[in-house]
Amino acid sequence: MTALIERIRTIVGPAGLVTSEPELLPYATDWRKRYVGRPVAVVKPSTTEEVARIVRVCAETRIAIVPQGGNTGLCGGATPDASGSQLILNLSRMNRIREIDSRNNTMTVEAGCVLANLQRAAADAERLFPLSLAAEGSCEIGGNLSTNAGGVAVLRYGNARELVLGLEVVLPSGETWNGLRGLRKDNTGYDLNQLFIGAEGTLGVITAAVLKLFPLPRSRATAVVAVQSPAKALALLEHALRACGERLTAFELFSEFCLSLVLKHFRDAAAPLPERYSHYVLLELSDSQPGDAVRVLAESMLASALEKELIIDAALAQSESQAGVFWKLRELISEAQAHEGPNIKHDVSLPISRISEFIAMTDAELARAFPGIRMVVFGHLGDGNLHYNVSPPEGVAADSFMRELAAVNRIVHDAVARSGGSISAEHGLGQLKRDEIRRYKSPLELELMRRVKAALDPLGIMNPGKVI
Amino acid sequence: MTALIERIRTIVGPAGLVTSEPELLPYATDWRKRYVGRPVAVVKPSTTEEVARIVRVCAETRIAIVPQGGNTGLCGGATPDASGSQLILNLSRMNRIREIDSRNNTMTVEAGCVLANLQRAAADAERLFPLSLAAEGSCEIGGNLSTNAGGVAVLRYGNARELVLGLEVVLPSGETWNGLRGLRKDNTGYDLNQLFIGAEGTLGVITAAVLKLFPLPRSRATAVVAVQSPAKALALLEHALRACGERLTAFELFSEFCLSLVLKHFRDAAAPLPERYSHYVLLELSDSQPGDAVRVLAESMLASALEKELIIDAALAQSESQAGVFWKLRELISEAQAHEGPNIKHDVSLPISRISEFIAMTDAELARAFPGIRMVVFGHLGDGNLHYNVSPPEGVAADSFMRELAAVNRIVHDAVARSGGSISAEHGLGQLKRDEIRRYKSPLELELMRRVKAALDPLGIMNPGKVI
Numbered sequence: 001m002t003a004l005i006e007r008i009r010t011i012v013g014p015a016g017l018v019t020s021e022p023e024l025l026p027y028a029t030d031w032r033k034r035y036v037g038r039p040v041a042v043v044k045p046s047t048t049e050e051v052a053r054i055v056r057v058c059a060e061t062r063i064a065i066v067p068q069g070g071n072t073g074l075c076g077g078a079t080p081d082a083s084g085s086q087l088i089l090n091l092s093r094m095n096r097i098r099e100i101d102s103r104n105n106t107m108t109v110e111a112g113c114v115l116a117n118l119q120r121a122a123a124d125a126e127r128l129f130p131l132s133l134a135a136e137g138s139c140e141i142g143g144n145l146s147t148n149a150g151g152v153a154v155l156r157y158g159n160a161r162e163l164v165l166g167l168e169v170v171l172p173s174g175e176t177w178n179g180l181r182g183l184r185k186d187n188t189g190y191d192l193n194q195l196f197i198g199a200e201g202t203l204g205v206i207t208a209a210v211l212k213l214f215p216l217p218r219s220r221a222t223a224v225v226a227v228q229s230p231a232k233a234l235a236l237l238e239h240a241l242r243a244c245g246e247r248l249t250a251f252e253l254f255s256e257f258c259l260s261l262v263l264k265h266f267r268d269a270a271a272p273l274p275e276r277y278s279h280y281v282l283l284e285l286s287d288s289q290p291g292d293a294v295r296v297l298a299e300s301m302l303a304s305a306l307e308k309e310l311i312i313d314a315a316l317a318q319s320e321s322q323a324g325v326f327w328k329l330r331e332l333i334s335e336a337q338a339h340e341g342p343n344i345k346h347d348v349s350l351p352i353s354r355i356s357e358f359i360a361m362t363d364a365e366l367a368r369a370f371p372g373i374r375m376v377v378f379g380h381l382g383d384g385n386l387h388y389n390v391s392p393p394e395g396v397a398a399d400s401f402m403r404e405l406a407a408v409n410r411i412v413h414d415a416v417a418r419s420g421g422s423i424s425a426e427h428g429l430g431q432l433k434r435d436e437i438r439r440y441k442s443p444l445e446l447e448l449m450r451r452v453k454a455a456l457d458p459l460g461i462m463n464p465g466k467v468i
Numbered sequence: 469m470t471a472l473i474e475r476i477r478t479i480v481g482p483a484g485l486v487t488s489e490p491e492l493l494p495y496a497t498d499w500r501k502r503y504v505g506r507p508v509a510v511v512k513p514s515t516t517e518e519v520a521r522i523v524r525v526c527a528e529t530r531i532a533i534v535p536q537g538g539n540t541g542l543c544g545g546a547t548p549d550a551s552g553s554q555l556i557l558n559l560s561r562m563n564r565i566r567e568i569d570s571r572n573n574t575m576t577v578e579a580g581c582v583l584a585n586l587q588r589a590a591a592d593a594e595r596l597f598p599l600s601l602a603a604e605g606s607c608e609i610g611g612n613l614s615t616n617a618g619g620v621a622v623l624r625y626g627n628a629r630e631l632v633l634g635l636e637v638v639l640p641s642g643e644t645w646n647g648l649r650g651l652r653k654d655n656t657g658y659d660l661n662q663l664f665i666g667a668e669g670t671l672g673v674i675t676a677a678v679l680k681l682f683p684l685p686r687s688r689a690t691a692v693v694a695v696q697s698p699a700k701a702l703a704l705l706e707h708a709l710r711a712c713g714e715r716l717t718a719f720e721l722f723s724e725f726c727l728s729l730v731l732k733h734f735r736d737a738a739a740p741l742p743e744r745y746s747h748y749v750l751l752e753l754s755d756s757q758p759g760d761a762v763r764v765l766a767e768s769m770l771a772s773a774l775e776k777e778l779i780i781d782a783a784l785a786q787s788e789s790q791a792g793v794f795w796k797l798r799e800l801i802s803e804a805q806a807h808e809g810p811n812i813k814h815d816v817s818l819p820i821s822r823i824s825e826f827i828a829m830t831d832a833e834l835a836r837a838f839p840g841i842r843m844v845v846f847g848h849l850g851d852g853n854l855h856y857n858v859s860p861p862e863g864v865a866a867d868s869f870m871r872e873l874a875a876v877n878r879i880v881h882d883a884v885a886r887s888g889g890s891i892s893a894e895h896g897l898g899q900l901k902r903d904e905i906r907r908y909k910s911p912l913e914l915e916l917m918r919r920v921k922a923a924l925d926p927l928g929i930m931n932p933g934k935v936i
Contacts, residue, residue, distance in 0.1 A: 103706055103821040104852070126710075148655050159653060161662075162630055175912055182819040184851040185627060185893040187616050187666055188905050189917050189935055194629075194662035198655055215713035238571055242594075245683035245756020246714045288713020289765070297757070351650040353571035383652040384572070425653040437656050444643055448924070449658050455923035456916070467657055 001040050001085075004061055008043050008087075011053045016093065018042040027088050030079040031072045031135075035431065037080035039066070042088040048168060048176055048207045051089070055205065056174030058087060064464050065089050067201035069111065069143030072135035074347070075430025077147065077200045077466050086464075091142045094207060100125050105213040106165060106182040111142025111206050118211070127213035130157035134331060142206045148198030150426030155382035156249045156286075157214065159426070161197045166210035169196050172203070172457040182210045195452070200428050201463040203456045217249070217286035221298035222323035225305075225314040226277035231356040233281050233381055236310045240283060243301040247294060250284040251382030252330050258378045261336035262329055272326055273313050281311075281381070282330045284323075333378050337389060342398040343376065344390040344408050348416045349425035352384045359386075362415040366390065369411060370404065385425040388412060413440065429467045469508050469553075472529055476511050476555075479521045484561065486510040495556050498547040499540045499603075503899065505548035507534070510556040516636060516644055516675045519557070523673065524642030526555060532932050533557050535669035537579065537611030540603035542815070543898025545615065545668045545934050554932075557673060559610045566676065568593050573681040574633060574650040579610025579674050586679070595681035598625035602799060610674045616666035618894030623850035624717045624754075625682065627894070628665065635661045636676035640925040650678045663920070668896050669931040671924045685717070685754035689766035690791035693773075693782040694745035699824040701749050701849055704778045708751060711769040715762060718752040719850030720798050726846045729804040730797055740794060741781050749779075749849070750798050752791075801846050805857060810866040811844065812876050814856040816884045817893035823852060830883040834858065837879060838872065853893040856880060881908065897935045 009017050018024055019041045028037045040063070045051045058065050064086040068078040071090075080086035094112040101107070102125045109118060115136040122129035131144060133151030143149075145167070149160045157163065166181040169192075179193055196203055227233045233253050240248050256278055262269050272280070287294040295316070302314045317323035337343050350358050359377060366373050372393025379386035390408055392401035413423045417440050424433055438446065449468050453460075477485050486492055487509045496505045508531070513519045526533050532554040536546040539558075548554035562578040565586070569575070570593045577586055583604040590597035599612060601619030611617075613635070617628040625631065634649040637660075647661055664671055695701045701721050708716050724746055730737050740748070755762040763784070770782045785791035805811050818826050827845060834841050840861025847854035858876055860869030881891045885908050892901055906914065917936050921928075 101819060101821050103702065104819045105709075106819070148659075150653050150655075154653065158630070161659070162626070171912075171916075177912055177916065178910070179913070181888060181890065183817045183888075183890050183893075184820075185618050185622065185817045185848075185853045186890040187618075187894055187896045188890055188892045188901075188909065189666075189897060189913075190671075190920050191616075191629070191662055191666055192913065192916055194659055195920075198657075198659055203658075215709050217713075234571065241573075241683050242756075245685075247756075288710075288715075293761070349651045349653045351569065351572045351574070352652075353569050380653075385653045420649060420651075422649065422651050422654040422656055424656045425651075426655055428655045429657060433656075441656065442646070444639075444645055445647070445657075445660065448639075448645065448660055451923040452658055452663075452920065455919040 004057065004063060005041055007057050008041065008054060011050055012043055012045050016044045016046065027068065027071065027090060028080060030076045032074060035076040035079040037086070038082045038084045039080040039086055039088045040084060042090050044090045044093045046093040048170065051170045051205055051207050052174050052176050054089060055170050055172065058461055059172060059174050059459060062459060062461060063087050064461050066463055067091065067146065067205045069140030070114065070135065070138045072139040073143060073147060073430060074427045075432035077428055077430030078143065081465055089205060091207070092140060097121055098208065101182060102127060104182050106210050107213060108180060108208060108210050109141055110208045111140060113141045115139050115141055115144060122213050123216065126216055128216045129211060129213055131160055131163055134334065141209065145197050145206050145209055146199065146201050147428040150380065150383065150385065152250050152252065152380065154380060155251055161194065163212050164193055164197060164209055165212060167193045167196055167206055168208040169204040169206055172459060172462045180208060180210050200430060200467050202453060202467050203462060215288045217288055218290040219287045219294045220323065221285045221295045222317040222326055223283055223298060223302060223314055224272035224326050225281045225283065225302065226273055226312040227279050227281055228312060230279060230359050232310055233279055234352065234356055236281060236305055237382060239305050239308070239310055240301055244285050244297055247285040247287055247297065248283070248382070249286045250282065252282040252379070253279060253381040254330060254333060254378035255279050257374060258333045258376055259329065261340055261376065262332045265336040265339040266332055269329060269332065272315050272329060275313070277312055282326055337376050337391065340391060342402050344405055346388040346412050347425050347427045348388055348412070348421055348423055349383070349385045350416065350419050350421035354419045355381070355384060355386065358415060358419045358421070362388065362412055365411050365415065366408065369407065409436065431466055434465070434467060472525065472531060473509055475525050476509070476522060479518055480511055480513050484512045484514065495536065495539065495558060496548060498544045500542060503544040503547040505554065506550045506552045507548040507554055507556045508552060510558050512558045512561045514561040516638065519638045519673055519675050520642050520644050522557060523638050523640065526929055527640060527642050527927060530927060530929060531555050532929050534931055535559065535614065535673045537608030538582065538603065538606045540607040541611060541615060541898060542895045543900035545896055545898030546611065547899070549933055560608060562675060565589055569650060570595060572650050574678050575681060576648060576676060576678050577609055578676045579608060581609045583607050583609055583612060590681050591684065594684055596684050597679060597681055599628055599631055602802070609677065613665050613674050613677055614667065614669050615896040618848065618851065618853065620718050620720065620848065622848060623719055629662065631680050632661055632665060632677055633680060634678040635664055635674055637664050637672040637674055639672045640927060640930045648676060648678050668898060668935050670921060670935045671930060683756045685756055686758040687755045687762045688791065689753045689763045690785040690794055691751055691766060691770060691782050692740040692794050693749045693751065693770065694741055694780040695747050695749055696780060698747060698827050700778055701747055702820065702824055704749060704773055705850060707773050707776070707778055708769055712753050712765055715753040715755055715765065716751070716850070717754045718750065720750040720847070721747060721849040722798060722801060722846035723747050725842060726801045726844055727797065729808055729844065730800045733804040733807040734800055737797060737800065740783050740797060743781065745780055750794055805844050805859065808859060810870050812858045812873055814880050815893050815895045816856055816880070816889055816891055817851065817853045818884065818887050818889035820852045822887045823849070823854065826883060826887045826889070830856065830880055833879050833883065834876065837875065877904065899934055902933070902935060
């Protein structure tokens with residue numbers, strides 16, 4: 001290992017190498033602190049050429065590589081195992097925006113660019129880069145693409161996968177594939193970009209990407225709406241899509257229990273409506289046109305929803321800052337739940353038409369198995385994506401509840417499978433769900449994935465133990 | 469071969485098998501009549517199970533399969549070779565819409581559904597299926613997906629690739645992969661859908677798909693605009709995107725020569741503006757809102773474009789029927805050019821920022837090499853996609869001009885490559901560009917494609933001689 005480290009040091013210099021135990025720890029620990037790995041070192045290259053040279057050394061010496069960006073993933077996909085033999089390849093120093101081509105509506109960026117910086121750079125060029133998610137202040141675009149990140153703007157703009165025109169990838173052989181084409185149409189063979197997006201670093205290392213930019217929204221309307229049930233929320237979604245079409249940018253659901261946790265743990269937070277209701281929808285319309293039209297549309301859409309008894313009450317934000325307050329309620333749910341104590345998280349997706357039935361069925365099944373259990377249900381309803389989280393019954397010790405993790409997961413994930421859903425909507429598999437997925441994917445689909453893996457990474461050095 | 473045909477007949481029955489020479493001919497001939505193959509037979513299964521059984525027989529007997537839909541492809545991708553040993557697998561009888569889930573905004577359809585029928589079925593459910601292209605009355609969705617079709621709505625809704633949530637595919641082994649999930653988010657491993665989309669039937673046979681549906685547009689504004697040059701058209705594109713954002717649905721360019729060919733060969737056609745100009749843009753705005761707002765917006769956008777001297781004149785359609793007349797001018801270009809005589813077609817894409825320079829450079833280079841040559845330049849400018857076609861100089865016999873095909877292609881495609889473009893934007897490679905692409909793709913990229921092909925089709929029975 002010493003020889004390996006010396007070879008790598010000659011590639012990246014002392015500034016690009018971390019080897020001391022205490023310095024390694026943050027890189028070796030995942031965001032939720034569920035996994036702590038033991039890497040041989042962390043290498044931080046600053047150019048694609050350095051990445052390629054490192055991978056060649058690893059291929060030659062059969063050292064496993066764990067690609068890492070902002071290390072904000074929720075499934076342990078960027079955390080090495082405990083063997084002490086895996087190398088973390090952290091892309092954070094590759095953080096240049098290589099080009100913004102505003103007429104082509106594209107930007108070419110390196111993997112280590114922090115997402116929020118890309119949003120800002122796009123805005124400076126009077127464009128929108130729409131990917132937006134909780135970790136945007138520290139997650140990096142290479143990780144976003146490797147996990148096909150979702151977030152709050154998928155309803156309008158799609159997942160990370162749909163925001164990419166081209167990639168640069170260092171392959172497991174150490175060769176560099178330059179697919180940095182800024183083309184909206186290119187039908188010249190298999191779409192290799194799509195293979196690497198969402199592969200969680202198991203097929204190669206994404207080092208740069210050409211991203212799509214969009215016209216900047218210049219007006220917005222944000223509302224919190226009270227609904228009687230998830231079923232009513234879904235009827236509202238249909239109503240809003242019909243009334244507002246392409247303007248509907250976000251459609252988020254959260255339950256009264258979610259709101260109560262936020263209000264309990266954050267003194268500054270205030271309930272959005274004078275009374276409390278069973279469920280809430282946070283929705284947002286946006287438009288490239290400036291002016292009041294989008295607000296007027298939101299008002300009329302909500303008025304007719306009230307008339308049709310789809311909703312019980314609604315508050316339309318009167319200012320950007322009130323819109324921010326509404327969004328904060330939604331964004332603080334995860335943290336509030338963490339303050340409340342350990343809980344069991346699920347990131348699931350379902351056909352939108354089956355969500356209501358899924359929630360009712362799964363709530364009932366969990367309540368039967370674990371009386372008093374508390375569901376913290378929220379998520380990107382417009383995308384069919386629920387964060388169906390579960391907190392212990394009041395008074396039950398966290399420890400004893402967390403011992404039921406596998407049993408709770410089994411109930412939730414089996415229900416997801418029965419409803420034609422996915423057990424990982426936007427977070428990926430990583431190491432957290434790598435075994436779990438085998439229960440839900442057909443052997444044939446797993447076999448196809450294994451063949452793709454073997455075709456691209458025959459030595460098996462790219463992020464082993466993840467995904468497949 | 470007789471034994472093979474008998475085995476296949478027992479699978480599909482007599483109604484599913486074509487073996488007589490005259491009946492085989494239309495299936496064996498491509499749309500542009502450039503390729504005429506000699507198939508052993510045409511088999512027309514009516515269920516996925518029949519497809520699977522046919523493929524198993526072929527895998528066992530090493531018979532090559534040429535999947536075929538509406539047979540409207542422009543690159544010979546669905547035409548067998550002349551060996552007499554390849555089997556055409558025509559999906560036209562698999563034409564059921566299995567489900568429309570309007571709340572999930574999806575429809576599950578079989579490969580043989582004609583595109584226009586799917587558009588209508590979506591409209592009947594008050595939804596939009598946006599894929600739209602010249603051949604929509606006879607092309608089939610399986611072919612559209614296998615070639616990742618483009619068309620006139622890509623600017624707003626994306627290519628076929630972006631309209632798919634899930635696939636059902638019969639693999640080269642005869643096993644059936646059921647990936648028919650109607651999920652907007654699903655991060656559980658490699659995205660196999662994307663591998664089969666655009667693979668032109670070389671990795672498996674797409675038998676069904678879950679397609680995305682969108683809110684129905686309820687107002688529209690269509691205009692033909694005169695511009696001085698492609699550069700001005702591009703400036704108008706930027707202006708229109710800024711002013712109209714998500715409402716810009718189509719942005720098509722055509723030159724005066726294109727218009728003159730349409731007027732010459734179609735008596736009913738009329739010039740859209742009182743005078744004639746160098747280039748025209750056909751643009752369309754659409755909105756899910758009914759009413760006049762989108763027309764008013766189009767008027768103000770065009771007025772400010774006139775003021776900024778981006779455009780010279782504009783005609784905004786006063787009715788749906790006038791909009792249809794404008795579209796017809798654009799749609800008749802290919803046919804008008806065919807009436808004019810043989811020509812050399814190119815389906816290229818470029819970064820939008822480089823299109824103007826590309827046209828100027830390539831026009832000049834072709835004029836130097838072939839004095840008097842006439843460029844028929846039109847296409848989906850909003851997507852960076854040009855149909856950069858070339859007609860012989862006036863008075864030059866078609867035959868002698870067509871002998872220059874390779875030299876003309878070389879000039880055009882080399883210029884595309886220098887500008888960072890693609891030599892097949894929306895038509896695919898098929899057999900037409902299978903060899904040509906080797907000049908423009910890196911050996912590494914070709915090697916990756918070959919590895920994917922070998923991993924999924926180790927026997928090489930799926931549409932050999934196409935793509936790779």
